[in-house]
Amino acid sequence: MAWQQLHLQCEKANVDLAEALLLEAGALSIALDDAGDQPLFEPLPGESPLWDEVILTGLFDATTEVGSRQAVEQLSHDIAAQVQASRVWLSAVDDKDWEREWMSHYHPIECANNLWIVPNWLTPPDLNATNIIMDPGLAFGTGYHATTRLCLDWLTEQDLKDKVVIDYGCGSGILGIASLLLGAKQVYAVDIDPQAVLATNQNAERNDVAGRLKAFLPEDFTDYCAQHDVIPVDVIVANILAKPLIGLAPYFATLMAPQGRIVLAGLIESQTEQVSAAYAPYFALDPKHAFTAQEDQHWQRLSGKFTY
Structure with a gap:
């Protein structure tokens, strides 16, 4: 011992x-x-x-x-x-070899529609699948959490070809990277944590999409939007928490194109009514895309259609 x-x-x-x-x-x-x-x-x-x-x-x-x-x-x-x-x-x-011990707990995950999340030290089980190569140790968003998994599943069901996507609260960048691998032409990733911005850029490099993904702190993204032709965008994915989601509702409305799509994640079931009320002035909620994850009863996703 x-x-x-x-x-x-x-x-x-x-x-x-x-x-x-x-x-x-x-x-x-x-x-x-x-x-x-x-x-x-x-x-x-x-x-x-x-x-x-x-x-x-x-x-x-x-x-x-x-x-x-x-x-x-x-x-x-x-x-x-x-x-x-x-x-x-x-x-x-x-x-033990502690440097490698933590790595033994991670394995490739198959999501919906032949999308896989693969730790960067492992070989993808299916080389012909859509494989997201991730470093699980840098920031939130490895694919092992229900909120991330269900957002990924939703993305695989969308027609993202040539779409512009904002991944707000990007963490590891997994949702933005998935969007690009599924056909999006440009992703803007935003997070309040500088480590998340770094992790997103590194994971984008791993997946050969760095040229189509830009990661920012919120204030830097605001400045970038003021100087470049960024908005309106087609899709916003925000996997964060109820309080910031509520506060961001008016801001998100300024970013989206008519008929754009938004997915909100990271709230517990009792918060969905309050979040829905915050977004109702700006978005028409589609009840077909509002559900609670079976494997995590403390999460609910709302998907809406922009109505401006």
Whole structure:
């Protein structure tokens, strides 16, 4: 056994103290996990929300004096008392090739209509299919989440030939890249996270579509639109959250061509009525394209037709 892990469950008010004590004692890394089943929605840049009850896991090198089981066991008693931990336990971890371990959890995914998502270190199962080559580690949007999968399925059902698409909240760029592989002539990808812009550009290079995809931070996209003939566009795909979707409704209306199509994703079922109300002045919702994913009951997609 090469590693010892010390697990502590405590209230979020004591997390900072627990982290400091673990690091002071020689922990090589600390992981934070939800102790219950409390959802945390995607934070804005600079925000670091925590669950009410948190499990901290400190990793120690078992080959050192401070990382021996006896030392970590004694440490667990000392820290638990100071942070009022409700649970404390130890576990041993075998040494592994950690650089490759995470890669074993990813595999090619077949979406609708012969569209595949393939991790960039694997060979596509079907070389004749439409294959999106992705790095799953850079940003949200690997295809393993229901919101992403259903947006991809919707895209495969559309006639995207020569269409201009906006992927708003692009994450990894997977929806914009899929649009280009399915026939779109141009994609504008937008995200508030600079890492997402970087990831989108890198994944576009991997899929040989970089020449037809431009990625921006929101303010840069606004400036670009003012200087170039971008709008109106044919399709907007926005896989984000209810609050920003509601706020973006008037802005999205200014971007779309008559009879354009918009797909909204990332909201829980109880939020659909509020989101629908925000878009009703600008878009006519098509009930045939509003449904809840069977594999994820906390997601609903709305698809509408622009009516200006």
